[in-house]
Structures are given as C-alpha cells and as structure tokens.
Amino acid sequence: MSLRRLHTRLLLAICIPLILVSTTLLPVLHVHMESRLDSLHTEADALLKAGQEALTRDINESLNYALAIAEMPALRRYLAAQDNSSISAQPYSLSDLSQLSTFLNTLISHNPRYTKLVLIDNHGSEVLRAPKSIQTGPRVNANHHAYTDYFKGASSLQPRDLYISPPGRNLHFELMGRDVIPVVNVSTPVFDAAGERRGVVLLSLNWDYLTSALRQAMLLDQDANAILIDAQGRWLLDEGFPPLNTTSFGSDFAALSPLYWQAMQQRNTGHAKVDGQLLRFQTEDIRTQRYRSLAGTVFSENAYYPWKLGVTLPLPTWRSLIEEETTVLWFLLLTYGVAVAFGIFWALSSQRQRQLRRAAQRHAHEVSDLYENAPCGYHSLDTTGRVIKMNRTELAWLGYTDEEVIGHITYRELITPETRDQFDKAFANVKQNQPSSAECSLLTRNGEQRHVMIQASAFCRNGQFVHSRATVFDLTERKELEEKLRAQAMTDPLTGVFNRRYLQAQATTEISRARRQNLPIAFIAIDIDHFKHINDTYGHDAGDDVLKNFTKIVTKLLRQEDLLCRVGGEEFAILLPNTSLSQAEQVAERIRRTTAVTPINVTAEHAEQALWLTASLGVTTILDNEKALKPALKRADIGLYQAKENGRNQVVVNAA
Numbered sequence: 001m002s003l004r005r006l007h008t009r010l011l012l013a014i015c016i017p018l019i020l021v022s023t024t025l026l027p028v029l030h031v032h033m034e035s036r037l038d039s040l041h042t043e044a045d046a047l048l049k050a051g052q053e054a055l056t057r058d059i060n061e062s063l064n065y066a067l068a069i070a071e072m073p074a075l076r077r078y079l080a081a082q083d084n085s086s087i088s089a090q091p092y093s094l095s096d097l098s099q100l101s102t103f104l105n106t107l108i109s110h111n112p113r114y115t116k117l118v119l120i121d122n123h124g125s126e127v128l129r130a131p132k133s134i135q136t137g138p139r140v141n142a143n144h145h146a147y148t149d150y151f152k153g154a155s156s157l158q159p160r161d162l163y164i165s166p167p168g169r170n171l172h173f174e175l176m177g178r179d180v181i182p183v184v185n186v187s188t189p190v191f192d193a194a195g196e197r198r199g200v201v202l203l204s205l206n207w208d209y210l211t212s213a214l215r216q217a218m219l220l221d222q223d224a225n226a227i228l229i230d231a232q233g234r235w236l237l238d239e240g241f242p243p244l245n246t247t248s249f250g251s252d253f254a255a256l257s258p259l260y261w262q263a264m265q266q267r268n269t270g271h272a273k274v275d276g277q278l279l280r281f282q283t284e285d286i287r288t289q290r291y292r293s294l295a296g297t298v299f300s301e302n303a304y305y306p307w308k309l310g311v312t313l314p315l316p317t318w319r320s321l322i323e324e325e326t327t328v329l330w331f332l333l334l335t336y337g338v339a340v341a342f343g344i345f346w347a348l349s350s351q352r353q354r355q356l357r358r359a360a361q362r363h364a365h366e367v368s369d370l371y372e373n374a375p376c377g378y379h380s381l382d383t384t385g386r387v388i389k390m391n392r393t394e395l396a397w398l399g400y401t402d403e404e405v406i407g408h409i410t411y412r413e414l415i416t417p418e419t420r421d422q423f424d425k426a427f428a429n430v431k432q433n434q435p436s437s438a439e440c441s442l443l444t445r446n447g448e449q450r451h452v453m454i455q456a457s458a459f460c461r462n463g464q465f466v467h468s469r470a471t472v473f474d475l476t477e478r479k480e481l482e483e484k485l486r487a488q489a490m491t492d493p494l495t496g497v498f499n500r501r502y503l504q505a506q507a508t509t510e511i512s513r514a515r516r517q518n519l520p521i522a523f524i525a526i527d528i529d530h531f532k533h534i535n536d537t538y539g540h541d542a543g544d545d546v547l548k549n550f551t552k553i554v555t556k557l558l559r560q561e562d563l564l565c566r567v568g569g570e571e572f573a574i575l576l577p578n579t580s581l582s583q584a585e586q587v588a589e590r591i592r593r594t595t596a597v598t599p600i601n602v603t604a605e606h607a608e609q610a611l612w613l614t615a616s617l618g619v620t621t622i623l624d625n626e627k628a629l630k631p632a633l634k635r636a637d638i639g640l641y642q643a644k645e646n647g648r649n650q651v652v653v654n655a656a
C-alpha cells in the first residue's frame, strides 16, 4: 500500500468515527440543551415571581402605612389646629405636638424603607416633618409643596385614596447640596373627625431600599440581571444593567437597548431571547396589583405606569453546557478518543492484513506454480487409488486434461499391465503409511509409454490414511541414454555393426538357444586382403571408407538374424544361427564373390576413385558340445589363415 493511500485511510479513520460519534451524540446533547432551557425558564419564572413579590409587598405595606398615619387622631387634630380659619379646630398643646413629633420621628427613623414623612396643610405649607434632622436649609417659599405632584395629586382625593408618584429624585422639591436618593412619594388626604379636609400626609419611600430588596430577591442566581423600567422605558433601578454597562437610574433604557424594549413593549408578560440572554418579563401596575391593602383607589400619572419588571439569564451555549458539565466533556473526549483510536487501529491493522494477504497470495502462487510446473510429476490418490490431484507436468506427460483425470480415473489405469504389479505393491504399502516407490511405465493418451519412478507417502489424519502424495520422475530420457550407451558399448563406431564384445556376449545366448532348439549354428571369420596397401596408397580416410562400404556389402548378403561384427582392424566375423556348415560356406562364398566384383568408391586426393577388394574367409560350425564361441573362433581363424596362405580371395571350411 502506498504512503498516500495509508494517509487517506488514516484521515478517513479519524473523520468517519468523529462524524458517527457526533451524529449519535448530537441528539443527546440537543435533548440536554432543551432540558437546560426548560430549567432556565423555570428559574426565570421563579426569580421574577420573587422580585415581584418583594416589590409589591414593600409598596403595599407602605401604602397601608401612609393610610394608617393619615388616620391617626393626634395627627388629624394637629392639622386641624393649624387651620385657624376652622371653627371646629380644637386647641393643640405643645406637649401634644412634642409627643406627635417624637412619635413620627421614631416611626420614620427606625424604618429604613422611608426617607421622610411630611404633614402638609391645605395650602401646601409644611406643618410637620419627620425626621426633623433633614429639615434644614432655606425654603423657596412657605407653601412650596403646593406645586408638587403629590400635593396636587392627593389634595383632591377621597379618604383612603392615595396618590403615588413616579420614582424620581424630586430635585425641584428637595433640599440642595446633599445626596439626593431616588424616592417614591406616597400621599393621601387627611380628614378630621368631622370629615373636613385638613391637609395631606406625604410619605417618601426610599427607592434604593425598595429596589435593593427586589434585587436581592431576584439575583439569587449571580448570572441573573434584574430589569425595572417605567411605561416610558426609563430605567428605575439604582444599579445599572450589566449587559449595557452604562444604564443608571433614570436613563433612557428604551433608547439604549431597543431590542429589550421592543420585546417587552409588545406584550404584558412573556419571554424572549435577546442578545444571548433569556428575557422573562411581566407588567407591574402598583395602582391595581395590591394585596392586604385597605386603600381605596390609588392614583398616579398614567404616563409612567405600569412598570415592566424583568429578569435576564444567559442562554446556555454548547460551550457553557460542556464547561458546566465536566462529566459530559470527559465523556465526549473519551468517546471521540476511543472512536479515533479504534479508527486508527482499524486503518493500521487493515493495512497489515492487506500486506499479509498479498504476501500469502504471492507465496501461494509461488507454491502452486512450483507444484504445477515442477520438472517432475505430482499427484494424490484417494484410498481407492482414484486421482484427486495431479500437477500440470504429469498431465502433460499423459496428454490428458485435469477434468478428464481428476475424480474420474484410477491411477492404475494409467500404468501398463506389465508394470502394474509394482504399482499395486507400492500403493498397498503407502496405504499402510509406509513410504514406497515403484518403477512403472505410464500409458499416454496417444499410446506411447513413459517410464517413470513413483515415490509416494501417505497423508494420514488421526492415524487413518486419507490420501497418498506421490512424486513422479520421468525415466524415459535416462532409459534412452542408458540404451544409447549400451548400444555404443556394443557397436563399432566406424561401421555401425556390432563389436567383438557384443559378439562374445551374444554368442553364448545364441549358442544355448541353438542347443535348446537343436539347430545348427555356424561361424565365419573374414579378413580383407592387402588392406595395408589401401591405407598406404589412398590414405587412412579412404581405408575407413572401404571398411564402411565393405560392411554395407556384407550386411546386404545376410539375414536379419545373422550377427555381423567387426572384431579387429579389417577383420570381421559372422555368427549365423540356424545355419549348417554347408549353408555357411555358401554365404561365405557369396560374400567373397560379391566383394570381389563390387567396386568401392573412395575419395582420395580430392577425387573419387573406384577400388576392387578381395577378402579371405574361414568357415566353421559350432559343435554340439561347445557352449562358448572360443573353439569355433579358433577354427575359423585357422581356415582364414589357410585361405590367406592359399593366395587369398578364397573360402576355407574348417569343420573341426
């Protein structure tokens, strides 16, 4: 596998598990996220409710407080006493005033919810203030309360009705040069026992105190932010709005944060997702949303009411989800890690397997090639001798295809009947798990024979013969070589007829056969006359040609069974089976005569020349008591010698 391919596999091994794991985990995380959102909604609802309760509780208690003060008899009498025009006014002693003043001082000073209490007469002039300590500094005029919204709002109200001002710093009406905290002024008319209007009670509520209670109730979650704005979108909390970072009491929240404003303006209550925050809000109208209150109608300036109370909580993100749930983070990392590790392991191991598979295939191919194309034959036989496997080499020797042989032929059928016994013996041994060999002849498809050596052993399982495994060596070439060598050893290389060694070996066989069959057997010795002269005259090569041509002349005069041999340089011998002495003499005479009249062409000095030969012959017969050729050879030689002596070119019979 190339490096690029491995890289691609590794990339896939990393990406695919990541995609699979992500596809599996995403729905789970999505459900997790949904559940987080649900719980966020629940939390926002709870925080909003807590804030709303804190705000309305404090304001409602303050309204009741203002009403209770307005109905105090001492206070009514005091106010009535301040009105000199009233006939029904009763005198008010200094000690009464002191008691009332002390009482109101104590009342206001000990409750941080209030900043001041002021009694105002029907003309807008202040007649009593608590606590006294803040009654300092010059007033613009005596009846400066006459121009205030709380005085104007309350002076025409019925008993138990109330006026509540929008939260503000009331800079026009407060003393300058001091820290001025935002307040909400609550005022209610005061009537004397006779039901005559005597003035107005102003109770200023500490807005910081009220809103800090609200914030405390709402900001239980440190990520939560409280929102309180009036109907015009003015920011009513002392503290800013962290997402905007600049908002402070009285600033134009609607302009600074139009997204929040639009979301809250359209509905009385609801929720929205703004800027990565979950906004939960509802409308608060303190004029109508009251409980445990003895108040009649609460009035105010419609332009500033109702308020919008809200809370924001950061929306969960995937990142925040994972950061909060470290278990999830570890689980994700572990899952991705395991998936990627598995992917890499798969890529590497599949590469290794591929390499091994290729090596195994290569090896199997090599082994198969070696088996099929080996220089020897291979085959396997089942227990009945049927061929179950045979390599291409042996099939080629036999001339069959594997479809014709495998499973269809018993190996025995492929062996010549003459050599079948040896195969049977060897196969019986192999089936006994004894390695064996046999020299047999195979019958090929075209009828030829192939001499082979089969060496076989058994393949056993649990001690039981399963099949044989045999190697077959072709001995045909060896046999032919042996035959050739044997023939060469028995043949005269110049003339091609047998030599003396063969004559002696064959003579014994022929003599014993003649004895068995009771047939005569004769022997002729031949010597070419004056052969030395030929050599000397025409050269040695010409002498060789003469010897070859003489052999041809003699061979033509003999029968198939006659055995012509060259026994010396120019000496020849003939063994004639089933031939009497007289018949042999006739053969010898025929040879002598034919030789003498047959010209022999030789090449001498680059020219063809015809020569005439003569030969001398000694003839004898092998006697009945003779088992070897030697005595006959000697007799024939004696006859030959006499023929030479008598002048050559003649036949001499030497019978005994």
Ligand SMILES: Nc1nc2c(ncn2[C@@H]2O[C@H](COP(=O)(O)OP(=O)(O)OP(=O)(O)O)[C@@H](O)[C@H]2O)c(=O)[nH]1
Residues within 6 Å of the ligand: 494, 527, 528, 529, 530, 531, 532, 533, 535, 539, 540, 541, 542, 543, 544, 547, 568, 569, 570, 644, 648
């Ligand atoms: N060219 C040739 N000459 C051979 C071969 N073998 C033997 N000779 C020669 O044959 C000759 C035989 O000579 P000799 O034995 O004197 O006999 P001869 O000349 O035939 O005379 P006689 O037998 O008495 O008639 C020798 O000169 C050998 O060298 C051979 O294979 N080739």
